[in-house]
Amino acid sequence: MSIKPTLQKAGVFCLWLLIASCVNLKKVNDYASASGKNIKKFEELGYSFVQACNDKCLIEQLDKKEFLKKSCNCKNENEADSIMFLMYKSAKGYFDGLAKLSNNEVTSYKYDALTKALKDGDFGQVKINKDQVDAYSKISEVLTRAITDRYRRKKISQYIGEANDAVKVLLNALEFNLARNLTGRLESKNQSLQSYYFDLFDDTKASAYEKKKILEDYNSATSEINSKKRQIITFGNGLNTIAQGHQKLFENRNKLGTKELKELLSQYASDIQDIIDKINKLKNQD
């Protein structure tokens, strides 16, 4: 009896299984990968509470014209940074894990070693046809993948359900600390610098050339502060977009393959990528 029709039927069945399983997670993977990439930009923000504390000490030192630096106590700022870092690491770890698990490569098992063993093996009485080995190997690959993909999808939907509230709380808190509290510190620095440069400029002993230099320095310092603020706020917007995307994933976690969700996730992944590009552009303007 020829095994060809059986193999063909099995092939069609496997193809259907494959299409029904792994393709669905591609958009989840795109969204999770883009989110992880965006969250990692936290490390490139280049400003922290400790930095704000050191800047403040330096401005005070300059204002009082003290050559020797007095001790600068940044203990509270250090604790604030540690808390932000903890939130960052936690969010990043989750999205990296989600990206790894939703990557179709996880269940792309290679049967090459088994195929080679069967082809090369001398089995005495038993004769195995090369085409049969290839066909069975391919079917095994697809079947294993389909079964493990079903398991994977079920698990991902479970994890999204368990993590959704916590992910939103965490991302909102990180955004709040950056966009409200850290930019608040930057605004405070802006005012201190304005006050300091004003006194230098207002000094009747300063020459016209010195006043020009003072103005240039002041403008450069405020530009830098404004650029940092824009970077932080843009990064915060990215966190909000990630949280909204996760909410959509949560609402559709039991139907991860629907066209609407795929389109939505594509949009979120693209929006997040735009924000990454914007942060890069702002950084280059520094």
Place this chain on the structure above:
Amino acid sequence: MPKLNSQQLSDLGDSFLAFAQAVGNYRMENSGLLTKAQNQQIKDFHWTLLHYADNMFTTSAKLIIEDVEASLETIRDVTGQINQTYHNLRKVQKAIVVAAAGVTLGAAIFSKNPQAIVDGIAELVNSWKAEDE
């Protein structure tokens, strides 16, 4: 008096910042009218207000831990489960490689070739010992 939360402290920080800005602006706009001592005193007020605002922002950033503690715990737990599932799925590949080594060893035994049997055993042992991806 109830303790202020993170959001309230940050809002207060914004208010102090706005207040400080008004004091700073007043000093700059009226510097010609102020005596040196008055100028210094208003400047000191300005910087003290900024110092308060700084403390409020920093304390707010620290207090947020009270809002996120439970969420951090949940995320840590779910991330651990995700990584465990990932490693379990990668172990399937190891099982395939080990099975292939078993088949090779079986074929070597059938062939009654001593060298092939030795090589087959070595391959099986190596594939078993191989680290998970």
